Amino acid sequence: MTHTFRARAALLDMDGTLVDSTAVVERLWLAWAEPHGLDPAFVLSVVHGRQGHQSMAIMLPDRPHEQNLVENREMLLRESGDVDGVVEVPGAAALLAALAPFPHAIVTSADDRLLRVRMAAAGLHVPTQPVTAEQVTASKPDPEGFLLGAARLGMDPADCVVFEDSGAGIEAARAAGMRVIGVGAGSATHSPDAVVADLTRVAVAADGDGFVLTLG
Secondary structure (H helix, E strand, C coil): CCEEEEECEEEECCECCCEECHHHHHHHHHHHHHHHCCCHHHHHHHCCCCCHHHHHHHHCCCCCHHHHHHHHHHHHHHHHCCCCCCEECCCHHHHHHHHCCCCEEEECCCCHHHHHHHHHHCCCCCCCCCECHHHCCCCCCCCHHHHHHHHHHCCCHHHEEEEECCHHHHHHHHHCCCEEEEECHHHHHHCCCEEECCHHHEEEEEECCEEEEEEC
């Protein structure tokens, strides 16, 4: 089935949406979780899409959050130093090129260093004005990051379309009042407005003061 979306701006998650970093994310988080005796399936159900300290708070609810913040900084450094298996999600480079004439930004739970390391490892250009972990006070599924991205682009949330893969990210986009295109089959379980297997299925065409996305 073909879907079309008219928008004036696009906001894109990074991990799982533009960059396939699943291998390194799961490898490092499972290593972190092992000494705590956490169930691997539970860990993998939590860590995607959120800032690390928020994931730690969910998995270890009785631990002081100050410790989560310290360990999250350590995890970000480990992630920035490990790009083994990090690759482009098919079609990501072409989509970013097609969106170049229009307002768009990345909204990620990664910090700025990790954003740039992973995008470089995947051979992708970083659009201007990315929204990263340092710039928000609340992690996805809170809508703060997407609302900040829209504000920086001078756009009303209703005029934005979001590309996301995780449940936390899709929930955040919906809470921001934005339409959501799920990337990857797993995103369908979180009820986005439409789903594409990867970004090769997305076409962009200018339309008045905005653009039309056609999903094949």
